[in-house]
Amino acid sequence: MQFKHKDIIGLQDLTKEEIQLLLDTAENMREINDREIKKVPTLRGKTVVNLFFEASTRTRTSFEIAAKRLSADTVNITASSSSVTKGETLSDTARNILAMKPDIIVMRHAVSGSHHYLAQRVSCSVINAGDGAHEHPSQGLLDMLTMRQKFGRLDGLKVAIVGDITHSRVARSNIFGLTRMGSQIFLAGPPTMMPPGIERLGNVTVCKDMREAVEGADVVMMLRIQLERQGKTLLPTLREYSRYYGLNPAVLKLARPGAMVMHPGPINRGVELSSYVADGDQSWILQQVENGVLVRMAMLYHVSGGELATE
């Protein structure tokens, strides 16, 4: 099967088969990551530009490692060192980068829809590393790869997502992806952080409280609470948030035995996640990070026109 998209903007745009293909390829990449010499020549001579308009350590590093393991040349441009501060428009920045003939631009941008905008204006591939509160497809894919690693399937799972849904691109990508694959999503969070109509976005149930969402769940995904995003009006204190929407061992007991605990990171210990849970044996958080490199290798590989990887 050939992956037909030039860009990967969101999981909403992908079919079940395409998601399956990306995950299968990612799984095939696992063996490369376990080698002593972690490098294959697949993308030799290709240039990948990581264009980050928002701070990110994990995602940028993960994309960079992914590209390097496939032998691509990588360049990192971050907002602080870019022309943005000189008042250049996104369109001009993109055109200038394009003039240097990159093959793939991996971009993170604070404005939802920036990747649609960019992809319409450049001939190279665009991979979305997060746009505003819209999508974060590589995160959605790595979450699904991790779930599949444990359960061997992605259909019929009950996935609880807890936290600030309104501002979460992670939640949206998981809703689109998991719905496509046949799982059910249960959301919980303060109503100040629950966007209208979210239940129509996929196979989604909005729960009245966290316990209802977690009860019987196969996966409990906690979102990072970001005070800089949430501002002053959405919640009174982190202390109270933690009491009602934090995952501790007692709440986790409501989930299915052996349920997975996931978090896109970086975690706020003692806020949305107690350390007992974050470091407990049900935590898959570091596995998610490891899988992140694999799905990003798969994304880079497929937008470059590759078929199923079999190295």
Add this chain to the structure above:
Amino acid sequence: MNLLIKGGRVIDPSQNIDDLLDILIVDGKIADLGKNLKAPAGAETVDAAGCLVTPGLIDMHVHLRDPGLEYKEDIVTGTRAAAAGGFTSVCCMPNTKPVNDNKAVTSYIINKAKAEGLVNVFPIGAITQGSKGESLAEMGDMKEAGCVAVSDDGRPVVNAELMRRALEYAKGMGIMVITHSEELSLVGEGVMNEGFTSTELGLKGIPWAAEDVAVARDVYLAELTDSPLHIAHISTTGSVRIIRNAKARGVKVTCETAPHYFSLTDDAVRGYDTNAKMNPPLRIAEDVAAIKAGLADGTIDAIATDHAPHHLDEKDVEFNAALNGIIGLETSLPLSLQLVADGELDFKVLVEKMTCNPSKILGLDRGTLKKGAVADVTVIDPEADWKVEAEKLEAKSKNSPFIGWSMKGGAKYTIVGGKVVYKRG
């Protein structure tokens, strides 16, 4: 030049006329209205067979961007767009650079429009100095200089006490207050209507209540002060309901909506189209239905475009960075005629909302074909098929979500003071 407009269906709600009549224009005034009029020697004949002949259309809410923002639009290009859209009069909002908050700016606009404009330009002055919402502007002076209303359009008068005083003071000066009713704290960083579409696109939403809360406040202040008030560009179910109730209990409130609020929903934002970004934002299907119902039952008095030109550089950017507003002068008439085609309104009611109602609200001596009136006339071909193409629009800026749309109906002749300023084709 004298004119005889022959064979058209004359619709003049100001005289309750809907009949096949000829109109004779002599020396820029309506000289006669009747069957089988003869053209006097030297008069030119305008063939209006198959057309509607109405009082010249009035758009009571446009932004001509002149002075100061001529890179977006100016009085020449803006009035040319108006003429092409069938408008013989436009009222221009004061958010220019400098703000039209004093008679010097008012006079500049009037003089330039007289010298270079194609249609009548009636300026609207600011409610507050610099439209900053801090202290009242010199409304008496501006009225004398030619302003027909005051408005801080683009932003609300945040301070309720100042709004109250503005209504009282304007009443004393005999000038209408037009409010841009918006509760900014509820808008926050919102960039589109809050609802399913904003959730899906991950864009920050503006709830309907941001409009309704402010409309309600302004209606109560009009009631308190027993002052006339006109509410600009209403877009929500709640605004229609609040204004309907207010009118029923005798509050002197009028309002307008814009063609995009009855032609589009927030679905138009999909694909992050910055030409679907305006304030108030496009709403949902239920609101569109409520706006149409409000037009039909008379709650909404006028259709005005909120013609808001912006340069390509201000729209060809990420969605959040794009400026609010779209142009509307050249698409308003066909979009409004669609309401008649769809059976929502009849011609008389539609023409009312684009002629005599805005004229009455602002106290203009226009919007009528009575004998002796200034001969502002629009001849409308309701069957004209055409496509909206950016390069063919007269407006200087091309920020329209309707580019590429097929339209039915448009002005065939636009006649200002007896002079043909636009002829189709």
